[in-house]
Amino acid sequence: MNNAIIIGAGTHGQIYASYLAEEGINVIGFVDDNEHLFGQNVIGIPVIGKVKDLANSNIKSRARSIYCPIGNNTLRQHYLMDSKKMGYETPSFFHRTAVIGPDVKMGEANYVLAGSIIMPHTTIGDFFMINMSTTIGHHVQIGHGVFMSSGVNVGANLIIEDHAYIGIGATIMTGLGTIGKGSLIGAGSVVIKTVAPNTVVVGNPAREIPKK
Numbered sequence: 433m434n435n436a437i438i439i440g441a442g443t444h445g446q447i448y449a450s451y452l453a454e455e456g457i458n459v460i461g462f463v464d465d466n467e468h469l470f471g472q473n474v475i476g477i478p479v480i481g482k483v484k485d486l487a488n489s490n491i492k493s494r495a496r497s498i499y500c501p502i503g504n505n506t507l508r509q510h511y512l513m514d515s516k517k518m519g520y521e522t523p524s525f526f527h528r529t530a531v532i533g534p535d536v537k538m539g540e541a542n543y544v545l546a547g548s549i550i551m552p553h554t555t556i557g558d559f560f561m562i563n564m565s566t567t568i569g570h571h572v573q574i575g576h577g578v579f580m581s582s583g584v585n586v587g588a589n590l591i592i593e594d595h596a597y598i599g600i601g602a603t604i605m606t607g608l609g610t611i612g613k614g615s616l617i618g619a620g621s622v623v624i625k626t627v628a629p630n631t632v633v634v635g636n637p638a639r640e641i642p643k644k
């Protein structure tokens with residue numbers, strides 16, 4: 433049985449359903465806390481309950497694996513850790529066109545989409561998620577629960593701490609130091625120096641703006 437459930441029936445969940453189907457993984461349903469979706473079909477796949485319903489034996493008996501491709505880093509990590517405690521597997525997904533270099537060390541439940549490239553001697557924690565055509569240089573240390581959107585360019589020799597969120601098309605300069613825990617890099621930004629934890633930076637060169 434290679435049956436899976438996806439947490440989140442939004443657009444990310446929908447694209448993962450398509451990619452998983454392409455690899456022969458049978459997505460039997462979504463779970464989603466939006467109660468308006470319950471009982472509906474999304475791209476032909478039923479929404480079979482809320483996230484807490486994953487604990488129900490009638491759902492557990494039907495699927496072995498959980499995928500949670502949602503952009504909210506802390507929630508993605510929380511849902512995947514809970515799913516694992518319930519006895520589900522939480523596999524990684526690497527699109528067949530992703531290029532993961534030799535000597536890259538990766539943790540669990542990592543998602544890497546089409547055309548993304550990770551160079552050797554980079555290490556990545558658990559619950560990492562990157563969209564298409566993102567490149568990550570060598571000797572980068574990436575923590576847990578980090579999200580990178582599409583077209584991000586990460587240089588080499590730097591640290592990205594847990595739960596950082598890097599917006600579409602951002603560039604992170606080689607050797608700049610640290611992208612702090614929980615920080616947010618705005619779309620298209622060019623980051624040339626260390627970013628403090630829990631801050632938001634935007635623009636070229638990236639500057640801090642107030643966090644909402």
Ligand SMILES: CC(=O)SCCNC(=O)CCNC(=O)[C@H](O)C(C)(C)COP(=O)(O)OP(=O)(O)OC[C@H]1O[C@@H](n2cnc3c(N)ncnc32)[C@H](O)[C@@H]1OP(=O)(O)O
Binds near residue numbers: 582616618
């Ligand atoms: C395919 C996918 O993966 S989709 C998911 C990817 N998502 C993204 O890449 C989105 C990333 N989010 C952003 O870039 C957002 O603009 C944020 C989070 C950085 C800021 O959003 P908000 O907090 O709502 O800020 P707001 O829109 O009010 O802008 C505040 C100021 O920052 C500026 N600003 C906001 N974002 C950017 C940006 N990316 N680059 C340059 N300036 C920006 C605004 O122009 C504004 O400037 P002003 O005060 O001089 O007028």
